[in-house]
């Protein structure tokens with residue numbers, strides 16, 4: 001093939017996309033691996049655990065069983081068994097009653113659903129309120145719609161829970177959508193039902209679509225207060241849509257399984273967009289996801305115990321170095337201000353730690369402007385891996401003072 005520059009430009013919103021936030025750190029990692037260095041990647045939140053064996057067994061059974069009829073196209077709305085399982089999960093976990101037919105929608109991962117919901121509701125110039133630091137994919141999906149993004153600060157002194165007073169009146173007047181994510185990636189912050197009550201009231205008042213992302217709802221460490229759903233709030237369905245994922249809670253990130261839940265209208269609208277771009281999930285994955293949601297949820301309990309133990313090991317280790325990091329109440333992340341010696345330059349800190357030790361963290365700026373000066377550690381190394389990381393960091397000769 002003769003290689004020459006491509007003659008046709010891509011669409012403007014795509015051309016204007018900034019480079020993927022983790023592209024730089026991925027490049028460091030690739031170069032280090034190519035040079036034969038030992039790398040420990042604590043940058044990406046890729047679970048290292050396995051799904052429930054019963055879920056894998058259901059995948060295999062459904063793929064083998066002619067009666068399951070999985071190998072043709074699925075229906076756009078997803079398999080009825082999975083929709084019923086989603087409704088059963090919401091009833092059991094949150095006491096929320098959903099009509100499986102009209103108020104649930106299987107997704108090819110919640111990332112897909114979040115992007116398609118933005119496509120369904122955001123036009124060029126519409127304002128999206130993103131409390132940040134946040135999951136970076138929200139930025140790209142909104143930019144592809146040509147939306148304007150207002151970043152509201154999540155502050156440590158408020159447990160990283162959004163304060164509505166931090167949204168200026170003119171932004172509130174213009175806004176079309178607000179995305180909230182609790183338990184929060186990257187901060188580990190948790191919101192209670194009072195927060196969702198306020199969010200629903202605020203969004204009803206301002207006619208703003210409230211998107212609740214609860215990808216980490218099963219990874220809260222306090223057994224007495226499991227993280228709630230926005231749909232527990234009476235009147236939420238008039239403004240809110242919720243997104244859930246099996247990636248982290250059920251160790252199924254590679255399976256691409258998530259779902260949306262909420263009022264019939266936004267669910268149908270999201271379904272309409274999806275019907276133009278995909279054909280739902282592989283049927284056997286849907287039946288296995290249904291098994292995951294209706295099973296004993298032991299894998300979620302095991303994950304809570306696992307990440308809690310890793311959090312404790314990591315926090316204790318960091319503190320022993322002299323880096324006084326906070327201990328998060330949920331998720332698989334530690335979110336901490338970079339030590340004083342780097343004067344708030346999170347990229348410089350992450351780079352130097354990586355160069356000296358091969359341990360890769362995530363720079364906080366990747367999570368939005370209010371993430372600057374912080375960094376994220378993913379708890380994806382096992383106990384031996386954590387011990388190794390802490391040894392490498394201790395030997396690095398760095399000043400960890402906060």
Ligand SMILES: Cc1ncc(COP(=O)(O)O)c(C=O)c1O
Pocket residue numbers: 045108109110111112135181185213215244245246247253256257258
């Ligand atoms: C807050 C948040 N929402 C959604 C997702 C995407 O999950 P999924 O694998 O279901 O697309 C992630 C993944 O890291 C996340 O952190």
